[in-house]
């Protein structure tokens with residue numbers, strides 16, 4: 536299967552050396568942007584890509600490093616091609632996304648005046664596999680991040696897990712690998728300190744070796760270079776590199 540993942544950025548919300556942790560799932564005839572943080576429009580260009588190559592954008596949750604770039608993406612697509620890009624998200628996120636979009640509008644802007652004018656807004660039912668193209672199926676999995684804030688991780692093609700920001704879920708990760716046959720895990724990673732709303736590197740290091748060996752780390756801070764060689768079998772994803780899945 537010729538599906539690839541290119542991270543537009545691999546940084547956390549405060550990183551200055553890395554763009555926001557947003558991805559581009561690349562497949563023949565269908566490219567999906569995974570999250571669209573504030574830096575995503577710039578990061579697309581830095582990665583040598585164009586919004587014109589993106590068929591749809593999926594939002595995992597409504598923090599600015601995951602959804603803050605939607606107004607600029609809307610402006611670009613509206614001005615650059617006139618087309619409406621598809622926006623995919625779980626239903627419970629839509630009200631918040633619509634409100635954030637409204638708040639981003641300024642009086643003079645020529646941007647579309649609402650999220651629905653800007654995008655073909657398409658709610659996705661969680662816990663249900665959705666066929667997005669001949670080579671891409673996607674299931675949203677509700678995972679805990681911040682109390683009261685819905686957040687959805689992704690199961691791609693049934694055997695690849697991509698975490699939204701999430702509190703460490705060891706039993707869940709073990710189940711994915713041992714019972715559901717997940718063969719790759721892209722996991723967010725807080726490098727220092729105890730993690731309360733994210734998953735710490737120290738948490739991931741407690742997983743069994745066979746699970747660690749499937750994990751690629753993303754959503755990290757500027758301290759990443761200090762942690763090279765300290766992640767056991769887990770590898771750091773590098774932004775803009777294209778990884779086969």
Ligand SMILES: Nc1ccn([C@@H]2O[C@@H]3COP(=O)(O)O[C@H]3[C@H]2O)c(=O)n1
Nearest residue numbers: 547548549598599600601700732733
């Ligand atoms: N000092 C902090 C700590 C956190 N935050 C926000 O909380 C979010 C947690 O999820 P995230 O997607 O990593 O983005 C973080 C910041 O938006 C913040 O804005 N300032």
Ligand SMILES: [Zn+2]
Nearest residue numbers: 548598600700
């Ligand atoms: Zn984040």
Ligand SMILES: [Zn+2]
Nearest residue numbers: 596598680700
């Ligand atoms: Zn978050």
